[in-house]
Amino acid sequence: MSDEPAPAARTTQVRKRNRVCPVKVGLVAGDVMADILSQDEVDLLLSAVGEGEAETSVSEPPQPGNTLTAYDFRRPERVSKEQLKGLQSLFEAFSREVSIVIPPFLRTVVRVDLTSIDQLTYDEFILSVARPTSLNIISMAPLEGNGIIELSPALVFPMVDRVLGGKGRGLAEPRELTEIEERIIHRIITMFLECLKRSWDQLIEFRLSLVSQESDPLIVQIVAGSEMVILVGYEIHIGELVGAMNMCIPLVVLTPVLDQISQQASFTRRMTPEMASLTRNTIDRILRKAPVQIDAVLGHAYLPLSDLVRLQPGDVLQLDAPSDGPIVIEVDKTPKFRAMPGRRKESSAVRVTELIRE
Numbered sequence: 382m383s384d385e386p387a388p389a390a391r392t393t394q395v396r397k398r399n400r401v402c403p404v405k406v407g408l409v410a411g412d413v414m415a416d417i418l419s420q421d422e423v424d425l426l427l428s429a430v431g432e433g434e435a436e437t438s439v440s441e442p443p444q445p446g447n448t449l450t451a452y453d454f455r456r457p458e459r460v461s462k463e464q465l466k467g468l469q470s471l472f473e474a475f476s477r478e479v480s481i482v483i484p485p486f487l488r489t490v491v492r493v494d495l496t497s498i499d500q501l502t503y504d505e506f507i508l509s510v511a512r513p514t515s516l517n518i519i520s521m522a523p524l525e526g527n528g529i530i531e532l533s534p535a536l537v538f539p540m541v542d543r544v545l546g547g548k549g550r551g552l553a554e555p556r557e558l559t560e561i562e563e564r565i566i567h568r569i570i571t572m573f574l575e576c577l578k579r580s581w582d583q584l585i586e587f588r589l590s591l592v593s594q595e596s597d598p599l600i601v602q603i604v605a606g607s608e609m610v611i612l613v614g615y616e617i618h619i620g621e622l623v624g625a626m627n628m629c630i631p632l633v634v635l636t637p638v639l640d641q642i643s644q645q646a647s648f649t650r651r652m653t654p655e656m657a658s659l660t661r662n663t664i665d666r667i668l669r670k671a672p673v674q675i676d677a678v679l680g681h682a683y684l685p686l687s688d689l690v691r692l693q694p695g696d697v698l699q700l701d702a703p704s705d706g707p708i709v710i711e712v713d714k715t716p717k718f719r720a721m722p723g724r725r726k727e728s729s730a731v732r733v734t735e736l737i738r739e
Contacts, residue, residue: 459500459609459632460500460611460632460639461643463643464639464642464643465498467642467643468498468611468613468642469495469498471580471581471584471642472495472498472580472613472628473495474580474581475576475577475580475581476493476494476495476615477493477580478576478577478579478580479491479493479572479573479576479617480492480493482572482575482576483569483572486544486569486572487540487543487544487549487619488543489543489549489619489620490618490619490620491617491618491619492617492618493615493616493617493618493626494615494616494617494618495613495614495615496614496615496616497612497613497614498611498612498613498614499611499612499614500609500610500611500612500632501609501610501612502606502607502608502609502610503603503604503605503606503607503608503609503610503629503631504606504607506610506612506627506629507598507599507601507606510531510598510627511533511534511555512596512597512598512599513534513555513556513557513596513597514531514532514533514534514537514555514596514598515531515532515533515534515537515558515566515594515596516529516530516531516594516595516596516597516598516601517529517530517531517532517566517570517591517593517594518591518592518593518594518595518601518603519570519574519589519590519591519592520588520589520590520591520592521587521589521630521634522587522588522589522590523585523586523587523588524585524634524635524637524638525634526603526604526631526633526634527592527603527631527634528603528628528629528630528631528634529601529603529627529628529629529630530570530573530626530627530628531598531626531627531628531629532566532624532626533624533625533626534551534552534555534556535551535622535623535624535625536617536619536624536625536626537558537562537566537624538550538551538552538555539551539619539620539622539624540565540566540569540619541558541562541565541566543619544565545565549619549620549622551622557596558594558596563594566594567591567594570591571591574587574589574590574591577589584638584641584642585638585641603631604631604633608631608632608633609631609632610629610630610631610632611629611630611631611632611635612627612628612629613627613628613629613630614626614627615627615628673712673713674712674713674714675710675711675712676710676711676714677708677709677710677720677722677731678708678709678710678711679700679702679708679722680700680701680702680708681700681701681702682698682699682700682701683701684698707719707720707721707734707735708720708721708722708731709737710731710733716737717736717737718733718734718735718736718737719733719734719735719737720732720733720734721734
């Protein structure tokens with residue numbers, strides 16, 4: 382005897398399934414339908430399809446040129462490589478601005494290096510921040526939303542120490558900032574915002590401002606924890622000390638300008654040879670008009686300070702160069718040519734005879 386169930390039992394099973402989900406045309410093979418469904422049932426099914434009462438599914442063939450990419454819904458990366466390149470260029474410009482502005486304020490050598498640009502959720506950023514720290518919430522107007530500039534204790538206290546006249550020493554145990562220290566950091570953050578504004582001025586005219594300062598990251602909530610953010614990491618070298626600065630900007634804040642950032646990066650990378658040649662010629666033409674100082678040095682005289690203070694009008698100094706030999710032409714205090722002295726009409730002049738090669 383065969384172990385297969387009777388056709389009636391199989392028909393009942395199919396009908397139960399059809400009551401649970403809509404019928405999809407093409408999912409049941411023709412020979413199976415002939416074994417399971419009666420002719421009346423087949424006619425009823427076809428009439429339902431013709432009248433639009435049965436759900437049908439048609440799989441569209443893949444279009445030529447389409448590509449499939451892996452996508453992790455747990456960690457969605459919504460910024461393309463083109464946009465990341467544009468962001469990297471802008472944030473590198475910011476680091477150069479800070480490297481120029483901050484050293485006179487701290488009265489020491491300061492170097493700012495861009496170390497990373499990452500995409501992660503806001504919760505991941507907050508959980509990675511140590512406590513206590515210096516969290517500075519900034520308004521990104523005219524963009525809607527706020528960002529965060531986070532300064533590590535290894536960076537904050539040396540800067541405060543330099544401003545107050547010290548040598549830039551840190552603390553063994555980090556602590557929360559006092560009111561005076563917060564005011565100093567407020568001033569430094571304001572300078573950072575001016576640098577950020579200048580580095581982005583070709584893309585957007587920022588009206589940046591410091592909203593508030595906090596020390597506990599768990600009480601700072603600028604977006605939902607699941608929202609994606611752009612986290613930009615910097616290393617700031619103050620003398621021999623190194624501290625970290627992080628800039629956190631929610632992706633929803635940057636979304637209105639992401640396309641412009643991508644276009645800017647694409648234009649920079651795809652400059653045509655004709656445009657590159659025109660740019661070089663323009664730079665060359667501007668440099669040729671730049672004024673430089675040129676000095677014809679007849680020679681040098683070395684004498685003690687005691688003789689120098691006794692010099693009187695009419696005294697003669699002997700130079701270390703022969704009177705009939707070539708002299709040196711200096712360009713911005715750098716020796717560049719040798720020349721013979723002479724006269725042209727009523728003016729003293731020199732005739733260049735040799736290029737001094739370094």
